[in-house]
Amino acid sequence: MGRVQGKVAFITGAARGQGRSHAVRLAAEGADIVAVDVCADLPTVPYDLGRDEDLARTAELVEKEGRACLTARADVRDLAALREAVRAAMDRFGRLDVLVANAGILSFGRTWELPEETWSEMIGVNLDGVWKTIRAAVPAMIEAGHGGSVIVTSSNAGKRGLANLPHYSAAKHGVVGLCKTLAVEGAEYGIRANTVHPxxxxxxMALNDATYSVFFPGVEAPSKRQIDEGFQSLNLLPVPYIDPMDVSHAVVYLASDESRYVTGSQLYVDAGTTER
Ligand SMILES: NC(=O)c1ccc[n+]([C@@H]2O[C@H](COP(=O)([O-])OP(=O)(O)OC[C@H]3O[C@@H](n4cnc5c(N)ncnc54)[C@H](O)[C@@H]3O)[C@@H](O)[C@H]2O)c1
Structure with a gap:
């Protein structure tokens, strides 16, 4: 309890999944939350994205932890909308201490077959969107004068190539370079920047038919056992896929002063998959 007491955390992709989990876990540790999500589907993404009611549910869960939650419907490709969300956060809370650039999408195709719009939408959300989030929020952090912690969600695909994910892997490698540069530039303002790699x-994002058809080709309607065995084969530790809360524990550590001298690092919460 209280590991980020009194801090304000701005989280993208917060309607559900890992973003919601980070919001609730940071609130349980004493942070007020700004929860941002596009709350709409995107044309090249082969599964549904978050909804308005999901974002409202995140706010309810944060409030249940006794903390305030400001929500904003914004696409991370829209710098003006992100700036507006930051302005609303500063008006409400007067400070911004933690930024979790977590919003992301997944789609599939081999490098030389990927449609151009699939490439562009991926880079637009998973790479440009992270920069725009940082661009919108870091000046407010600097102005508030309390330093800050920027945490960017990369992936195991930010350390290696994975078939059918050239655009995703390129973006997830790209945010590492972005974050390391921010670590260099932000240090004099007390701003740290790190990536997490689940x-x-x-x-x-992982548990949907489009993902199964790529990860388990030729298996129509795979059973739960086939899905678990398939994902398990990617990891060293005995788990098919981790819980969002496993990533939230890492996020709380990076958000808190326990990691006050950790910057420019890559934290793997990957059940050993990148050592396979
Ligand atoms: N699920 C996995 O297996 C996995 C593994 C490694 C890394 N990641 C990364 O973790 C992050 C969170 O993903 P998740 O697993 O919670 O998936 P998810 O699909 O459940 O959640 C992603 C959230 O981001 C939102 N979003 C998507 N595009 C957006 C945009 N343009 N602007 C604002 N919000 C947008 C969605 O509406 C959704 O609520 C992503 O960056 C993803 O690439 C996921």
């Missing part, structure tokens, strides 16, 4: 996480 293995498969049991969220809608």
């Amino acid at each position: 293995t498969t996480v049991g969220t809608r």
Whole structure:
């Protein structure tokens, strides 16, 4: 309890999945939350994204922890909308201490077959969107004068290539370079920047028919046992996919002053998958 007491955390992709889990876990540790999500589907993403009611549910769960939650419907590709959300956060809370750039999408195709719009939408959300989130929020952090912690959600695909994910892997490698640069530039303002790299996480992004058709080709309607065995084969530790809360524990550590001298690092919450 109280590991981020009194801090304010701005989280993208917070309607559900890992973003919601980070919001609730940071609130349980004493932070007020700004929860941002697009709350709409995107044309090249082969599964549904978060909804307005999901974002409202995140706010309810944060409030249940006794903390305030400001919500904003914004696409991370829209810098003006992100700036507006930051302005609303500063008006309400007067400070911004933690930024979790977590919003992301998944889609599939081999490098030389990927449609151009699939490439562009992926880079737009998973790479440009992270920069725009940082661009919108870090000046407010600097102005508030309390330093800050920027945490960017990369992936095990931010350390290696994975078939059918050239655009995803390029974006997830790209945010590492972005974050390391921010670590260099932000240090004099007390701003730290780190990436987290999860293995498969049991969220809608991983658990949907489009993902199964790529990960388990030729298996129509795979059973729960086939799905678990398939994902398990990617990890060293005995788990098919981790819980969002496993990533939230890492996020709380990076958000808190316990990690006050940790910056420019890559934290793997990956059940050993990148050592396979
Ligand atoms: N699920 C996995 O297996 C896995 C593994 C490694 C890394 N990741 C990364 O974790 C992060 C969170 O994903 P998740 O697993 O919670 O998936 P998820 O699909 O459950 O949640 C992603 C959230 O981001 C939102 N979002 C998508 N595009 C957006 C945009 N343009 N602007 C604002 N919000 C947007 C969605 O509406 C959704 O609520 C992503 O960056 C993802 O790439 C996921």
